[in-house]
Amino acid sequence: MDRLSELPPFIIHHIMSRLSAKEAAQTSILSKRWKFSSGSILIDMVECPNMMVLELSRVPLTEHEFRVLISNFPLLEDLSVNLCDLLKRITISSNLLKNLSICFCNNLKAIDIDAPNLLSFCYCNNPIPVSSMNAPCPLEVQLVTGEVDLDTQWYIKMKEFLAESNQIEYVFLTLMSKKKNSFNFDECRESLSSFPRVIGNLYVSICEPSVHYTVLLDGLLEVCYPRTLSVLIDKDTSFIEWLYEKLRNVDASCCDTLDIKCWWHYLKDFKIEGFLRSHPEDQKPLCLENLKDALHQYRIRTVQFHLHWCFPEFYK
Numbered sequence: 061m062d063r064l065s066e067l068p069p070f071i072i073h074h075i076m077s078r079l080s081a082k083e084a085a086q087t088s089i090l091s092k093r094w095k096f097s098s099g100s101i102l103i104d105m106v107e108c109p110n111m112m113v114l115e116l117s118r119v120p121l122t123e124h125e126f127r128v129l130i131s132n133f134p135l136l137e138d139l140s141v142n143l144c145d146l147l148k149r150i151t152i153s154s155n156l157l158k159n160l161s162i163c164f165c166n167n168l169k170a171i172d173i174d175a176p177n178l179l180s181f182c183y184c185n186n187p188i189p190v191s192s193m194n195a196p197c198p199l200e201v202q203l204v205t206g207e208v209d210l211d212t213q214w215y216i217k218m219k220e221f222l223a224e225s226n227q228i229e230y231v232f233l234t235l236m237s238k239k240k241n242s243f244n245f246d247e248c249r250e251s252l253s254s255f256p257r258v259i260g261n262l263y264v265s266i267c268e269p270s271v272h273y274t275v276l277l278d279g280l281l282e283v284c285y286p287r288t289l290s291v292l293i294d295k296d297t298s299f300i301e302w303l304y305e306k307l308r309n310v311d312a313s314c315c316d317t318l319d320i321k322c323w324w325h326y327l328k329d330f331k332i333e334g335f336l337r338s339h340p341e342d343q344k345p346l347c348l349e350n351l352k353d354a355l356h357q358y359r360i361r362t363v364q365f366h367l368h369w370c371f372p373e374f375y376k
C-alpha cells in the first residue's frame with residue numbers, strides 16, 4: 061500500500077522538507093505520488109522514473125528545466141503545475157498523461173500540449189496563452205481578468221485560445237477590471253475570421269458594475285457561443301435585467317453582406333434555465349414574468365440562460 065500518498069499534502073511537504081537528498085530519492089520508490097513545493101529536491105525527482113502523479117507548486121523552473129524534468133517521468137498520468145512564475149512556456153508531449161492542471165502561473169505566455177489521451181485539462185487563472193493543443197478532452201478554463209484592458213485584442217486572444225480545443229466544457233470569467241472596455245466586431249473579424257467555438261457553459265462573474273453591457277456581450281459572444289450562459293452577480297442586478305431584455309429583443313438587421321455574421325443572427329431562442337438564490341434550500345422554478353421582482357425579492361446571485369443557436373450549413 062502506498063501510505064505516503066495517502067497523507068495530506070501539507071504533511072508530505074513537511075516530511076519531504078526534512079529529508080536529505082538521498083532519503084528523498086529513496087522515498088520516491090515507495091510513493092507513487094509526490095507533492096513538491098520546493099526547488100531543493102528537484103534533482104532527486106529525476107531518480108523516480110515510475111512516478112505517475114506530480115504536483116509542482118511554487119517551483120522556480122524555467123521553460124527548459126520544466127521540459128527536462130517532465131521528460132524524466134515517462135509514465136506520468138496526472139500533472140499539476142501551480143504558481144510556477146518563471147515559466148513563460150509550457151511544453152508537454154505525452155501519450156499517457158490523463159489529467160492536467162495549470163494554475164496561477166502568472167507569467168505564462170504560451171502552452172504546447174500534445175497529449176492525445178488526456179481526459180481532463182483545467183487551465184486556471186493564468187494569462188491567456190498562445191497555444192497549440194492536441195488534447196481531445198473536456199477543457200475547463202477559469203480566468204480572472206485583473207486590471208487589463210478588455211479591448212478587441214483581449215477578445216481576439218481569448219477566441220484564439222478557445223479555438224484550439226473543440227470540447228470546452230466550462231469557461232469561467234471573473235471580470236474585475238475597472239478599465240474601460242471596448243470591442244469592435246470588424247477589427248475582430250479582420251484579425252480572426254473563424255466562426256466562434258460552441259462551448260458548454262460560459263460563467264460570467266461581474267465584479268465591476270461600470271462595465272459597458274453591450275460591449276461586453278458583443279465581445280463575449282464573438283469569442284464563443286455558449287449553450288448555457290450563467291451570470292453571477294454580487295449586488296447589482298442591472299446586468300441580468302439588461303441581458304434579459306436584450307435577448308428578448310434581438311433585432312438582426314446588420315451584417316447583411318457578411319458570410320459570418322454577428323451573434324444576433326444565430327440566436328434563435330433562449331430560456332431561463334435556473335437560478336441560485338442566497339438560500340439554496342429555497343429553490344423554485346422562475347417564471348419569466350417575475351424575473352425583475354425575483355431578483356430583488358430573493359437576492360438571486362446566479363441566473364442561467366439556456367441559449368438555442370441555429371448555425372449556418374457550413375458550420376455543421
Ligand SMILES: [Zn+2]
Nearest residue numbers: 314315321322
Ligand atoms: Zn449582425
